[in-house]
Amino acid sequence: MPTALPPHTYLMIRKIESNYTLTSEEKLTLQKLPVQTVDVKPGQDIVKMGDQPTQCCLLLEGFSCVYKLTLEGKRQIMALHIPGDMPDLQSLHLQVIDINIASLSPCKLGFIQHRDLHLLFEQHPRLITPFWHETLVDASIFREWLLNVGQREGYSRIAHVICELLLRLKAVGLVEGNSFHMPISQAELADATGMTPVHVNRVLQSLRNNGLIHTNRRQIIIPDWQKLQEAGEFDSLYLHLKND
Structure with a gap:
């Protein structure tokens, strides 16, 4: 800074x-x-x-x-x-x-x-x-978010939120490569996606097993941005960022 x-x-x-x-x-x-x-x-x-x-x-x-x-x-x-x-x-x-x-x-x-x-x-x-x-x-x-919670499956919901945070944090210079700090508990992520904490835990494990994310405590690393976008049905248009 x-x-x-x-x-x-x-x-x-x-x-x-x-x-x-x-x-x-x-x-x-x-x-x-x-x-x-x-x-x-x-x-x-x-x-x-x-x-x-x-x-x-x-x-x-x-x-x-x-x-x-x-x-x-x-x-x-x-x-x-x-x-x-x-x-x-x-x-x-x-x-x-x-x-x-x-x-x-x-x-x-x-x-x-x-x-x-x-x-x-x-x-x-x-x-x-x-x-x-x-x-x-x-x-x-x-x-x-209304669409995300109302119509997407849990796997896509979590992937979508991670995609969104990456681009928003990048816009203010808080991303290194494809890695960022996400200080959100699984219970809070559950409240944000209309899921139970147990379901969130299973989805995060699936995302890790499928190689879409790596986690180190509260650090999220995205090894394959394209695949994560596909999993989350993510289109950045709604963020209206000039450079994404």
Whole structure:
């Protein structure tokens, strides 16, 4: 990571420039954006359904998730978020949040006040587009996850999630070769794919036995990207990445 830029600036610019080219003035403005950093432990709620936040959260380190609960307390993870993501950007225009956002691993968060973002957009209207793009891509990922959980077999579901994470992490410079860190438990992966932890364990073992992934603790290595895409019925179009 370039030492000349603070982490929040580097990640924000890297994420935006995966689709847009920023001017020097825009980069400088983003660098001056006030950000309050907070460290949170795994399993901690960042935003809860019914909250009325006055700030947006930028994920600087770690993984978080969007989830909802049934009345019985069963959890459905509806999205995974990685460094560079702003999972509650919709709170800029929705007064009440209708989702829960929680940390899955130790996380460093950067909170940006709504008023500072509104001022940013007033002074630099061109920056509205990449932030709006972020919310549209989130919606696109939600739609793909609905298809994944509703119609694909368990083997394809897990392969699809791994494919998605590889490309999203690559876009922010967090992939080495075809290897990345995935700090997600099998129980959490089960909640994200509508499966039981036992079923997830069996699928991961099958993916390993078939040579589609190697694992080393929380590290995922993909020896054959093409075969993994085929197993996951994966088409990256829904991620809307300029270079994938």
